[in-house]
Amino acid sequence: MTAVKTKAGPKAGATAGPKAQGRRRLRYAGTVALFLLPSAIPLTLFTLVPMAASLWTSLHEWNLIQPMTWVGLGNYAELLGDAETRAAFWHTLYFIAGYLPLVYAGGLGLAVLLNRAMKGRDLFRAIYFLPVITSWVVVALMWKWLLNPATGLVNQALSLIGVAGPGWWTDPVWAMPSVILASAWKDLGFVMIILLAGLQAIPKEYHEAARVDGAGGLRRFRYVTLPLLSPSTFFVIVISLINGFQVFDQVHVMTGGGPAGATQVVVEQIYDLTFRYGRAGMASALSWLLFAVVLIVTVVQVRAQRRWVNYG
Amino acid sequence: MGKVVRYALVVLGALVMLFPFAWAVITSVTPDGAVLATPPDLTPDDPTLDAYGRLLEAMPFWRIVLNSAWIGAASTILQLVTGAMAAYAFARLPFPGRGVLFAVYLTTLMVPMQVLVVPLFIEMRMFNLVDTYFALLAPSIASAFGVFLLRQAVAQVPKEFDEAAVLDGAGHLRIFVSVILPLIRPALATFAIFGFMASWNSYLWPLIIIRSPEFRTIPLGLAELHGQFTTEWNVVMAGSVVSVVPILILYVFAQRHVIASVAQSGLK
Structure with a gap:
């Protein structure tokens, strides 16, 4: 050659x-x-x-119909002082704060369970992954039905054990937890697959060595598994935060941002500003603000990973 | 942890994952009067397909399924073709400014759909394309992500393969078609699966650009169905069940490949 x-x-x-x-x-x-x-x-x-x-x-005031008028950075200035925008970011953070720990803990649990050879492991893995390939709209509808306040299966089951279930997506306090629950259920399988791949990359010798040194199961998990899993954990957190900030489909179908604006997340706000309030300029500014936030959060994480991510 | 406990937990997890699907199927065959019964009936005495009949009366559901299927197939094929060609250029055809151009491609990858939907809607309106198949397809003709993924695959093909073909007198188009494409088949398959899933499940863009029932895709049709039959959950669940079946059949055949590629690329 x-x-x-x-x-x-x-x-x-x-x-x-x-x-x-x-x-x-x-x-x-x-x-x-x-x-x-x-x-x-x-x-x-x-x-x-x-x-x-x-x-x-984003530098104009525009209702999609009349000609645009130049406002410079006015939209951005208005957004920064706007209570609704602040609320939308808080709701989004609330969603992330509930969703991320739940989906990580659940995904890790499933991954650890499936990390050992067992009968039907591939089948279980496929079943856990099923919600991941299902569309958000279908997942949202299925959970809206399960969490139906009066006749949904969850509340009916709760009443069997004498608990009066909450109003779920019809109750401002329980609406966000409902969305979080459905979202975590859908993404558990995804997190499990990523973490399982990470677990299987950990050399068996490390566990053996720790066992020889007399470390029990929990200690081995804490001092061997978790640190060596940190690259996968890092990846899950980065992806989940990006997706979390952009949450929309399940919110739009389950609550439409309600009740009483309790689940009005940022993208829902962008949608409403454009198509309900006729403020396309403000919506564009908000979309760039969201992009900037996501970018900063991601960059900060990439920077901070040196402190806790262990690349072996 | 004991073997029995572990197995019990695994099965419990599987039940949690499967039960909402099972309940959707059960609800869809429950007769109208029994849907809102208390306590709910886990095994309806007289299952019926009425809800599926009403679903088909309420909207052109087959057309909606067909829309999703062909839009998904078309956007997948388009993205594969445009992506693989660009990947070849970025990996194999040196030209001035190639690095800069690749950086521009990567930039478009970082911008989320939420930033694009408003101006994209306005652009479509300017060209009178709101509420058309073309508008539905437009944002997914080319995928910067696909270009990126496939470029990695092309770059991994040893150059000796191309050189052997050059000696045989092959031009770039022939090298691309008969040398490169067969060798990057796994990457093409991975990307095809995700391209199709993304299109099949996409909601925000169709929601904004489509008005007429005949152009609706499945997620839109289902959301509309829910608006129409607010309390008739058997009809809504019938629609959900019908919409899950095609992707489920695909999944059963491609399951191993799907999971392996998620584990590798971290995509979904």
Whole structure:
């Protein structure tokens, strides 16, 4: 193979005359364009242009119908002082604070259970993963029915043991826990798969060594498993936070942001600002604010990982 | 932990995961009068498919399923083709500014859909494309993520394979089609699965761009169904069951591959 010096590319025609070389180069440029344009054109039209347009819109007051009026950074200034926006961010944080520990603890539990060889392990793994491939709308509807205050199965079961179940998604206090419960149930399998892959990458010798030193099961879990699992944990946390800040589908179907705005998360607010209140400029500004928050949170985590993530 | 305890916990977990699906199926075959009964009937005495009949009367449900299926297939194929071609260019065709262009592709990857929906809606309205199949498909013709994933796969193919083909007189298009594509098949399969799932489950963009019932996709149709039959949960669950079945069949066949690729790439 060492004899092959021919390189696919513009230099291929280096020995030919200048005219042939020019033609070659043109043909090569055509080849590059042929391979790139099918993705470059749609990405420009449907991602880059909207990105620019969104920035531009965020500097205007616009109800989607009348001409835009320039307000500069007015929308951003208004957002920062706006009580509804602050509430939307709080609700989103509340969602994350409930969802993340639940989905991590549950996913870790399932992953640890499935980490040893057992009969039907693949089947159980497939079953745990089932909600992950189901659409958010279906999951939201199934849980809305299970958590139906009067006739839902959960409250009926609770009443059997003498507990009066709460109003779930109809009650401002219980609406967010309802959304959190459905969301954690859907994503448990995803977290389990990531953590299971991490668990299986831990060399058996480490556990053996700890056992020889007299460490019990719990101590081994605390001092061997958890530290060595930290890269997977880090990954789960980063992904869950990004998805958590962008929570929308399940909220929109289960509560529509209600009752009394109790589950009005940021993306729900973006949706309402645009299509209900006719404030497209403000909505665009809010979407960039959300993007900035997610970016900062992610960057901070990547920076902080050195302190606690153990890459072995 | 004892073997029995472990097994009991695993089974309990499986029941928690399966039960909501089972309850959806049970509810969907429960006759109207019995749906809201207290205590609920876990084994309805006279199961009926009435709810499925009413579902089909209430909306063109087959058309909606068909919409989701063909939009999912079309967007998957488009993303595979545009993504693999760009991947080839970024991995194999050196040209000035290639690094910068790749960085631009990666930038689009970081911008969430929420930022794009409002201007995208306005753009579609400008071209009179609101409420069309094209608008539904437009944001998923090319995926920067796909380009990224497939570029990694192309870069891992040893250059010797291309060079052998060059000696045989093959041009780039032929190297791409007959050398590279067959060798990156696993990456193509992984991306196809996620592309299809993303399209099949997508809700926010269709919600914004689609008005007419005939262009609805499954998530939209279900949400609409819920609005229409607020208390008739047997009909809503019938719709949910019907919408889960196709993806479930796909899952049964591709299950191992799906799970393996999630574990590798951390996608969903």
